[in-house]
Amino acid sequence: MTKTRALFEAVALQRTNLNEQIADNIQGMIESERLRAGERLPSERGLATLLNVNRATVREAIHILQQRGLVEMRAGSGAYVTQVTPEVVAGAISCYFASHKCSAEDLQAVRAVIEPEIAALAAIHATPADVKGLRARFKRLETAWGDGTSEAIATADSEFHLALAKTAHNALFFAIMNGLGMILTQRLRDRYDVRRDPSSPSYHRRVCDAVAAGDADAAREAMRHHMVVTVP
Secondary structure, three states: OHHHHHHHHOOOOOOOOHHHHHHHHHHHHHHOOOOOOOOEOOOHHHHHHHHOOOHHHHHHHHHHHHHOOOEEEEOOOEEEEOOOOHHHHHHHHHHHHHHOOOOHHHHHHHHHHHHHHHHHHHHHHOOHHHHHHHHHHHHHHHHHHHHOOHHHHHHHHHHHHHHHHHHOOOHHHHHHHHHHHHHHHHHHHHHOOHHHOOOHHHHHHHHHHHHHHOOHHHHHHHHHHHHHHOOO
């Protein structure tokens, strides 16, 4: 705890948005491994004293870190640094997107870069079980498109893209797409008009067929075309 105390005594805060500053500083300590998984943070009162802020501000900062998946509260014991998992990374990406007010263009630019490569990797690494699962996700998407509800389409579309990322067998890509999927589902649910682009399922089919055939170039090109033509 002496080492941890020294970390927090070195933190310099501006007097605005204190809760976010504290959360960001602690996140930086976790990312740099100055705070490791399983370590307990100083108590709420202790942090307030070390940082010269009130306990309510510390409480809000800890809540932000919980939302980011970086700390967990243990009854009667305090706040602990969590083990970073793909789910934690996904939550952090989603939280960052929301809190930093990233634009739709930002999101699309990221997808346009990584999703074609995910499709190519999926074609290279897909197992028969992966292909079966991906086809099942595509059928669900196709059915949802016919049903015509934004809710069903949003969920099925995100599940297809996440299944594709899983098929790539790359943990980092999967974590990133898991985080983006949380954002995409909400965006699709809020604004997708199924009549706007009835051809969208055909692009997903091309990706699925290319992956099943083990054709990385075709999978990459099909996803790239999907990003350009159908993704707003």
